[in-house]
Amino acid sequence: xxxxxxxxxxxxxxxxxxxxxxxxxxxxxxxxxxxxxxxxxxxxxxxxxxxxxxxxxxxxxxxxxxxxxxxxxxxxxxxxxxxxxxxxxxxxxxxxxxxxxxxxxxxxxxxxxxxxxxxxxxxxxxxxxxxxxxxxxxxxxxxxxxxxxxxxxxxxxxxxxxxxxxxxxxxxxxxxxxxxxxxxxxxxxxxxxxxxxxxxxxxxxxxxxxxxxxxxxxxxxxxxxxxxxxxxxxxxxxxxxxxxxxxxxxxxxxxxxxxxxxxxxxxxxxxxxxxxxxxxxxxxxxxxxxxxxxxxxxxxxxxxxxxxxxxxxxxxxxxxxxxxxxxxxxxxxxxxxxxxxxxxxxxx
Amino acid sequence: xxxxxxxxxxxxxxxxxxxxxxxxxxxxxxxxxxxxxxxxxxxxxxxxxxxxxxxxxxxxxxxxxxxxxxxxxxxxxxxxxxxxxxxxxxxxxxxxxxxxxxxxxxxxxxxxxxxxxxxxxxxxxxxxxxxxxxxxxxxxxxxxxxxxxxxxxxxxxxxxxxxxxxxxxxxxxxxxxxxxxxxxxxxxxxxxxxxxxxxxxxxxxxxxxxxxxxxxxxxxxxxxxxxxxxxxxxxxxxxxxxxxxxxxxxxxxxxxxxxxxxxxxxxxxxxxxxxxxxxxxxxxxxxxxxxxxxxxxxxxxxxxxxxxxxxxxxxxxxxxxxxxxxxxxx
Numbered sequence: 001x002x003x004x005x006x007x008x009x010x011x012x013x014x015x016x017x018x019x020x021x022x023x024x025x026x027x028x029x030x031x032x033x034x035x036x037x038x039x040x041x042x043x044x045x046x047x048x049x050x051x052x053x054x055x056x057x058x059x060x061x062x063x064x065x066x067x068x069x070x071x072x073x074x075x076x077x078x079x080x081x082x083x084x085x086x087x088x089x090x091x092x093x094x095x096x097x098x099x100x101x102x103x104x105x106x107x108x109x110x111x112x113x114x115x116x117x118x119x120x121x122x123x124x125x126x127x128x129x130x131x132x133x134x135x136x137x138x139x140x141x142x143x144x145x146x147x148x149x150x151x152x153x154x155x156x157x158x159x160x161x162x163x164x165x166x167x168x169x170x171x172x173x174x175x176x177x178x179x180x181x182x183x184x185x186x187x188x189x190x191x192x193x194x195x196x197x198x199x200x201x202x203x204x205x206x207x208x209x210x211x212x213x214x215x216x217x218x219x220x221x222x223x224x225x226x227x228x229x230x231x232x233x234x235x236x237x238x239x240x241x242x243x244x245x246x247x248x249x250x251x252x253x254x255x256x257x258x259x260x261x262x263x264x265x266x267x268x269x270x271x272x273x274x275x276x277x278x279x280x281x282x283x284x285x286x287x288x289x290x291x292x293x294x295x296x297x298x299x300x301x302x303x304x305x306x307x308x309x310x311x312x313x314x315x316x317x318x319x320x321x322x323x324x325x326x327x328x329x330x331x332x333x334x335x336x337x338x339x340x341x342x343x344x345x346x347x348x
Numbered sequence: 349x350x351x352x353x354x355x356x357x358x359x360x361x362x363x364x365x366x367x368x369x370x371x372x373x374x375x376x377x378x379x380x381x382x383x384x385x386x387x388x389x390x391x392x393x394x395x396x397x398x399x400x401x402x403x404x405x406x407x408x409x410x411x412x413x414x415x416x417x418x419x420x421x422x423x424x425x426x427x428x429x430x431x432x433x434x435x436x437x438x439x440x441x442x443x444x445x446x447x448x449x450x451x452x453x454x455x456x457x458x459x460x461x462x463x464x465x466x467x468x469x470x471x472x473x474x475x476x477x478x479x480x481x482x483x484x485x486x487x488x489x490x491x492x493x494x495x496x497x498x499x500x501x502x503x504x505x506x507x508x509x510x511x512x513x514x515x516x517x518x519x520x521x522x523x524x525x526x527x528x529x530x531x532x533x534x535x536x537x538x539x540x541x542x543x544x545x546x547x548x549x550x551x552x553x554x555x556x557x558x559x560x561x562x563x564x565x566x567x568x569x570x571x572x573x574x575x576x577x578x579x580x581x582x583x584x585x586x587x588x589x590x591x592x593x594x595x596x597x598x599x600x601x602x603x604x605x606x607x608x609x610x611x612x613x614x615x616x617x618x619x620x621x622x623x624x625x626x627x628x629x630x631x632x633x634x635x636x637x638x639x640x641x642x643x644x645x646x647x648x649x650x651x652x653x654x655x656x657x658x659x660x661x662x663x664x665x666x667x668x669x670x671x672x673x674x675x676x677x678x
Contacts, residue, residue: 079594174474
């Protein structure tokens with residue numbers, strides 16, 4: 001049996017993406033584009049080579065079935081487990097842990113939620129910049145970060161450049177088993193100024209929900225009332241990096257898990273900041289985890305260009321607060337407009 | 349020319365550093381300082397026996413440094429694996445570095461280079477994607493393995509502040525992985541069945557020892573430069589690394605993993621105490637940008653290269669089989 005061809009050291013020029021671009025200002029944009037194209041090609045090539053080396057899941061299963069259950073050994077089990085793991089994980093992730101094959105694998109499920117379950121209607125996608133840095137700012141709700149996944153999918157599917165939108169995830173989600181690696185592999189990073197600045201300087205598109213925990217665990221009676229926008233950290237980073245802010249209003253997500261009461265003391269021993277009680281959770285067990293099939297809309301608004309203020313404006317707390325409030329009221333207005341037009345929670 | 353002293357030469361990395369320095373500068377310009385003698389293959393290297401844990405170690409070190417005319421010290425006497433006798437580890441790492449820094453200051457040493465670990469940042473869910481040297485090490489860690497190292501770094505810097513003639517470089521190396529490396533980490537990678545934490549798959553950085561030694565050389569050439577992370581060119585997720593090495597993984601829920609590994613550690617079976625489960629749950633990926641900028645140090649190996657090199661060393665027969673299979677294919 002052909003065993004591990006992988007043990008041979010593989011010379012890859014990994015880390016090409018992280019290498020600092022040339023200091024020459026002129027033509028640095030072209031060079032950067034070429035570099036990123038080169039990195040993509042190298043990644044693809046590495047992927048192909050890995051694919052050739054590795055037996056697929058089906059082949060491994062067939063081999064195990066052929067060998068018979070009685071001849072099962074640790075090594076066979078390990079091989080089976082490896083095939084299972086690499087069936088939906090790439091051998092390479094990017095430097096923040098985003099895994100293209102994982103994204104590909106879970107996409108059908110997300111597409112189902114997007115197109116069938118919540119029938120998401122997306123408008124204003126043209127306001128999302130086609131290239132260069134951008135910060136999508138949205139309203140958070142829905143107990144679990146479904147809204148983030150849907151915004152991510154909306155940008156990837158509806159935007160002409162098909163670009164990836166990396167989400168800034170709450171620390172709390174980065175602690176939860178299962179969710180933590182899933183978010184990291186689908187391109188999310190922890191909501192942390194260092195991470196955001198690093199990615200924006202690289203020209204990536206980010207999504208952020210400045211309401212944070214207060215938004216995602218919102219009580220049902222507070223639905224569509226935006227909570228405080230943190231301390232304006234997202235504005236400071238946008239100012240420092242000269243990134244345009246794209247307001248984004250998600251309507252429909254606030255009703256998928258109607259939080260009628262909170263029993264935070266239940267979650268505290270498990271490190272959860274809140275423990276929601278909904279009409280179905282936890283009374284109906286795992287069924288209570290199924291989100292309600294409301295009708296969603298995701299609206300992107302006119303981008304707010306902060307270039308005129310310059311990077312030093314980030315140290316001006318009054319301006320930061322004013323801009324943060326401006327974005328918050330824009331999103332609130334977008335939500336209110338959408339709600340006024342909405343006739344039914346289920347049908348839109 | 350002033351000579352160079354290397355401590356902890358009986359350790360893997362210390363031995364490698366000594367060997368490289370002997371090759372590049374000649375046996376006469378390097379002095380090995382350790383309680384055990386350096387590898388017998390290194391002819392002509394002067395060995396001075398000093399026990400860093402003894403109360404008078406600093407006086408003895410001053411004597412040695414002055415007799416030998418030492419200009420720079422590479423301090424590599426640290427435990428890469430957690431030890432059961434925490435008291436001894438504390439004496440060697442924290443107090444030993446205190447003695448060494450005091451002696452270096454007294455003997456007029458210009459440059460003290462201390463080996464450290466990126467693990468001192470602590471593995472936490474809140475860690476940023478890349479820890480920089482501006483992030484504080486986890487001085488309140490519940491692991492004495494970590495706090496001893498943090499204290500050692502602080503001792504070195506406190507002497508450098510008081511005696512401006514003494515410059516300090518602290519190299520925080522990522523987890524070492526490669527041919528010849530024997531740590532609790534490689535022992536885990538040598539098992540057939542490896543427990544992992546259910547629902548977590550953090551990124552890890554595996555540093556090839558050649559890169560580590562290269563960074564020490566670059567830092568010696570450059571001179572005192574403060575704290576520097578020395579990391580491989582990319583990271584790999586823990587489960588990818590384990591599956592690439594054909595391990596059977598058993599997922600354990602984290603509320604169970606901590607107490608069980610503590611019990612195992614207490615029974616003398618486990619490789620590390622329970623708090624180490626953090627390092628299998630959360631990332632502690634460090635950024636090597638500062639080393640690139642200040643030292644011009646670029647790692648030659650990725651985490652995957654380091655792992656492949658280790659596996660080839662640890663499982664030569666399966667590497668041979670793979671090579672034969674490839675030849676047959678070609």
